[in-house]
Amino acid sequence: MSALSRRVFLQASGALVVVVAAGQASIAAAPGAAVADLPAVPDPTQLDAWLAILPDGSVQAFFGKIDMGHGLEVAIAQIVAEELDVALASVSLVMGDSARTCNQGGASGSYGVSHGGRPLRNAAAEARRVLLAAAAVQLQVPVTELTVRDGVVSVTAQPARQLSYAQLIGGRSFNTRVEWNKAVGNLMDVKGQATPKSRDQYRLVGQSLQRRDLQGKVFGTLPFITDVKVEGMWHARMIRPPHAGGHVQSIDTASIAAWPQAQVVHQQDMLAVVAPGEWMAVQAARALQVQWSADGTRWPGHDGLHAALRAAPVLRREEPLRRGDVDAAFAGAARIIEAQYEWPLQSHASMGPGCAIADVRDGRATIWTGSQKPHSVRDGAAKLLGLAPEAVRSIWVMAPGSYGRNDAGDVALDAAWLSQRLGKPVRVQYMRHDATAWDPKGPACVHRGRAALDASGKVLALDFTTRGLSRVDAQFHEADPRDTLAGQALGMPSNADLGLGIPGESYDFAAKRLAWEVVAPLQARYSPLRTSHLRDPLGPEVHFGSEQFIDELAVATGHDPVAFRLQHVTAVRDKAVIEAVAKAAGWQPRSTPRGRKGRDGLLRGWGIAYAQRNDTVVAVIAEVTVDPATGRVRVPHVSVAHDCGLVVNPQGLRQTIEGNVLHGLSRVLFEQVQFDSETVHSVDWASYPILEMADAPQHIEVVMIDPTAAAPSGAGEPTIRSVPAAVANAFFDATGKRLRRAPFTPERVKNTLAQQSSKRNTR
Amino acid sequence: MPTVKFVLDGQPVSVDVPADTPLLYVLRNELGLANPHFGCGLAQCGACTVHLNGAALRSCVAPVSACEGQRITTLQGLGTPEHPHPLQQAWVDEQVPQCGYCINGWIMTAAALLASTPRATDAQLREGLAGLKCRCGTHQSILRAIKRAQARMLA
Ligand code: FES
Ligand code: FES
Numbered sequence: 001m002s003a004l005s006r007r008v009f010l011q012a013s014g015a016l017v018v019v020v021a022a023g024q025a026s027i028a029a030a031p032g033a034a035v036a037d038l039p040a041v042p043d044p045t046q047l048d049a050w051l052a053i054l055p056d057g058s059v060q061a062f063f064g065k066i067d068m069g070h071g072l073e074v075a076i077a078q079i080v081a082e083e084l085d086v087a088l089a090s091v092s093l094v095m096g097d098s099a100r101t102c103n104q105g106g107a108s109g110s111y112g113v114s115h116g117g118r119p120l121r122n123a124a125a126e127a128r129r130v131l132l133a134a135a136a137v138q139l140q141v142p143v144t145e146l147t148v149r150d151g152v153v154s155v156t157a158q159p160a161r162q163l164s165y166a167q168l169i170g171g172r173s174f175n176t177r178v179e180w181n182k183a184v185g186n187l188m189d190v191k192g193q194a195t196p197k198s199r200d201q202y203r204l205v206g207q208s209l210q211r212r213d214l215q216g217k218v219f220g221t222l223p224f225i226t227d228v229k230v231e232g233m234w235h236a237r238m239i240r241p242p243h244a245g246g247h248v249q250s251i252d253t254a255s256i257a258a259w260p261q262a263q264v265v266h267q268q269d270m271l272a273v274v275a276p277g278e279w280m281a282v283q284a285a286r287a288l289q290v291q292w293s294a295d296g297t298r299w300p301g302h303d304g305l306h307a308a309l310r311a312a313p314v315l316r317r318e319e320p321l322r323r324g325d326v327d328a329a330f331a332g333a334a335r336i337i338e339a340q341y342e343w344p345l346q347s348h349a350s351m352g353p354g355c356a357i358a359d360v361r362d363g364r365a366t367i368w369t370g371s372q373k374p375h376s377v378r379d380g381a382a383k384l385l386g387l388a389p390e391a392v393r394s395i396w397v398m399a400p401g402s403y404g405r406n407d408a409g410d411v412a413l414d415a416a417w418l419s420q421r422l423g424k425p426v427r428v429q430y431m432r433h434d435a436t437a438w439d440p441k442g443p444a445c446v447h448r449g450r451a452a453l454d455a456s457g458k459v460l461a462l463d464f465t466t467r468g469l470s471r472v473d474a475q476f477h478e479a480d481p482r483d484t485l486a487g488q489a490l491g492m493p494s495n496a497d498l499g500l501g502i503p504g505e506s507y508d509f510a511a512k513r514l515a516w517e518v519v520a521p522l523q524a525r526y527s528p529l530r531t532s533h534l535r536d537p538l539g540p541e542v543h544f545g546s547e548q549f550i551d552e553l554a555v556a557t558g559h560d561p562v563a564f565r566l567q568h569v570t571a572v573r574d575k576a577v578i579e580a581v582a583k584a585a586g587w588q589p590r591s592t593p594r595g596r597k598g599r600d601g602l603l604r605g606w607g608i609a610y611a612q613r614n615d616t617v618v619a620v621i622a623e624v625t626v627d628p629a630t631g632r633v634r635v636p637h638v639s640v641a642h643d644c645g646l647v648v649n650p651q652g653l654r655q656t657i658e659g660n661v662l663h664g665l666s667r668v669l670f671e672q673v674q675f676d677s678e679t680v681h682s683v684d685w686a687s688y689p690i691l692e693m694a695d696a697p698q699h700i701e702v703v704m705i706d707p708t709a710a711a712p713s714g715a716g717e718p719t720i721r722s723v724p725a726a727v728a729n730a731f732f733d734a735t736g737k738r739l740r741r742a743p744f745t746p747e748r749v750k751n752t753l754a755q756q757s758s759k760r761n762t763r
Numbered sequence: 764m765p766t767v768k769f770v771l772d773g774q775p776v777s778v779d780v781p782a783d784t785p786l787l788y789v790l791r792n793e794l795g796l797a798n799p800h801f802g803c804g805l806a807q808c809g810a811c812t813v814h815l816n817g818a819a820l821r822s823c824v825a826p827v828s829a830c831e832g833q834r835i836t837t838l839q840g841l842g843t844p845e846h847p848h849p850l851q852q853a854w855v856d857e858q859v860p861q862c863g864y865c866i867n868g869w870i871m872t873a874a875a876l877l878a879s880t881p882r883a884t885d886a887q888l889r890e891g892l893a894g895l896k897c898r899c900g901t902h903q904s905i906l907r908a909i910k911r912a913q914a915r916m917l918a
Contacts, residue, residue, distance in 0.1 A: 692893060
């Protein structure tokens with residue numbers, strides 16, 4: 001029997017279950033489970049875990065990632081509305097609630113649209129297919145004779161005959177299985193029988209649509225994580241060791257007698273002050289006198305850091321890219337070019353310190369978190385509290401931008417632990433010094449670039465090694481309490497892993513070796529200098545070295561830096577962005593520095609850098625000015641050529657790119673964690689300065705290359721990786737001197753300008 | 764505990780709190796506002812900015828006692844979706860915020876700046892906004908929005 005007749009048969013038999021084509025999926029048209037009754041941990045194999053049509057016909061999509069303000073919310077809603085053929089306004093998203101969304105890995109690796117959107121797209125397409133099949137039965141026409149518009153299915157030839165999605169299923173479950181690829185996190189995907197639309201069928205995707213979180217932000221009504229209030233909650237502030245390797249020795253509780261309601265909560269090195277009022281907690285935490293012991297840990301200090309990295313034993317070395325016989329090329333080289341570069345420790349320094357509210361009672365926990373990976377908070381808290389993951393619900397609430405593994409995961413586990421100890425809801429908000437001094441840091445590293453040239457100046461081999469602190473000394477999520485301050489303060493060993501990264505490029509040198517080497521952390525555990533993911537992990541760090549080195553090769557061999565890159569990149573898309581950015585910036589070829597002092601007394605120069613990241617490729621040209629009198633480096637103009645495949649929302653993309661540029665400029669010009677042998681001195685915005693308005697560019701030009709047929713590949717991070725090297729190369733163009741150490745502080749700039757000539761192999 | 768009375772977004776309010784409590788904590792806790800925000804508590808970032816009689820004030824370091832009898836305006840009092848301040852409208856038009864946690868600082872400071880210097884140049888704007896932080900790097904959009912609002916206000 002044909003699919004259609006089978007459906008009709010079933011309907012005629014009175015069973016209100018509609019069996020669709022292959023017979024495996026069904027809509028329970030008879031009263032299905034109310035949407036609210038769905039299980040506490042969603043099952044990815046159920047269409048209902050991804051989408052619901054509410055009684056009024058509006059669509060709720062369950063997204064296991066979150067939107068920190070890149071416009072991901074509207075991009076995902078666009079995708080869902082597109083596939084379902086409903087109005088964008090009727091789609092709302094539930095994001096990052098562990099009881100209502102599948103674990104898609106939270107915000108991660110700029111995968112929001114490319115990976116995060118995939119199961120939603122497939123689920124929405126499948127939902128449309130199921131709804132159409134149901135409508136076909138009820139309207140008694142084949143599916144091919146139906147049209148959908150704004151959530152209303154009508155018979156194409158007789159538009160008056162129609163059924164809305166609300167009528168078809170509103171408020172009831174789909175009860176339809178989808179095929180889950182068994183992946184958790186970024187790669188999680190599901191497929192139904194439906195094929196999603198092809199690009200030429202899009203009417204919503206590709207348009208710049210207004211974000212929907214803006215009104216609440218602009219008029220001050222949108223609650224952030226800091227605004228969550230739970231009946232009866234207490235406030236806590238954490239107290240951390242003031243010096244390297246400090247342990248709690250004794251606590252003088254009399255020192256907070258002025259606040260009789262305030263209490264000290266303490267176990268091993270976990271130490272907090274709690275109070276019924278927030279200001280009370282802040283004051284008491286400041287006043288509390290603690291004796292700390294020292295275990296002899298000593299750090300190298302920020303000035304000794306890079307020498308220490310060079311001297312430290314290598315715990316792990318990887319050569320992810322190896323081609324040709326590099327060593328033989330060096331052995332036979334007519335000329336060897338070599339240079340080293342240094343990158344400091346950097347802080348996430350989020351705009352607002354971490355905050356979380358936890359309510360742990362009766363063997364269950366609810367945690368409100370600003371972590372960009374709320375499902376990891378669920379898993380980490382469950383382990384810390386000794387509860388099953390299903391007993392813990394982690395709810396993401398809008399938070400200050402996090403840019404990787406900032407302090408939001410740590411504070412969530414602190415709050416959970418305190419709430420369990422006290423048996424009441426607890427809100428913890430870190431102070432500024434907690435956020436800047438104690439967040440997991442972006443790793444410091446040293447890079448060594450070497451190139452072997454033949455007598456004609458041709459590059460025979462490239463050998464580039466990054467050595468540094470691990471990007472996963474603390475994991476990039478808090479799913480294991482050993483990776484959090486709470487776990488480590490309570491005596492758990494660290495869960496440190498060893499990893500760094502290599503440049504993303506397509507240079508054609510016959511022999512090539514791109515390697516990384518990781519050394520031991522500066523302190524084994526419970527350390528303010530632990531390292532983890534900071535926006536585009538290792539991207540700005542590595543390319544600061546690798547793309548400066550390419551420039552050095554170009555200059556050493558008498559080539560223009562743009563022409564040299566075009567001559568040697570092999571990927572077609574790489575060539576395209578380099579050409580596009582050179583055109584946009586009006587690049588003037590040069591094989592030696594062109595910088596000249598202008599009438600304003602400033603040296604002016606231009607520099608290029610480019611990099612791949614996953615499937616995205618970006619090229620950046622920066623124009624810098626250097627004031628020889630003050631050492632101030634400014635970047636008045638930046639041009640970016642950006643290819644991230646399909647552009648879902650151009651305006652959102654432009655702003656994401658601009659944010660990348662600003663963050664990259666801040667990191668190369670201003671940011672470094674300052675510390676000595678036992679104390680972290682970067683504790684606030686005065687001691688950890690970042691870029692401010694005076695240093696924002698006059699103009700950022702963005703060229704978006706949107707190659708047909710390429711899937712969206714992510715934009716949250718790729719641009720930032722080329723920004724530091726573009727600035728460094730422009731600095732060279734302006735001054736004729738190489739500055740191989742970030743950040744470009746005025747003092748360092750003046751010292752560099754005072755050097756006689758540009759010497760390789762030195763800083 | 765002393766009672767402090769002031770006018771908040773046009774409404775008289777009175778709170779009983781220790782006199783040295785920073786205004787920010789009073790606004791957020793006792794008075795239940797979902798903004799302004801705590802960013803540093805050190806007058807270094809602007810996330811807590813409100814107006815005291817029309818001038819920008821970092822509420823994280825201002826003791827509530829200093830507000831006695833004064834007029835405090837927050838972002839919510841500056842304008843509403845029905846009657847937005849030109850800066851708020853421009854912030855929506857330019858889709859400025861990323862996370863938006865910094866927003867009080869920029870809008871409230873710019874509002875005070877444009878009120879006192881309606882024809883502020885690019886350089887004056889940049890100088891007048893010194894000290895404010897935006898970790899998401901939305902500076903380009905912020906400047907576009909302020910200039911858009913400025914043009915509207917001068918028209
Ligand atoms: S919170 Fe007041 S200036 Fe930062
Ligand atoms: S938008 Fe996030 S700090 Fe400004």
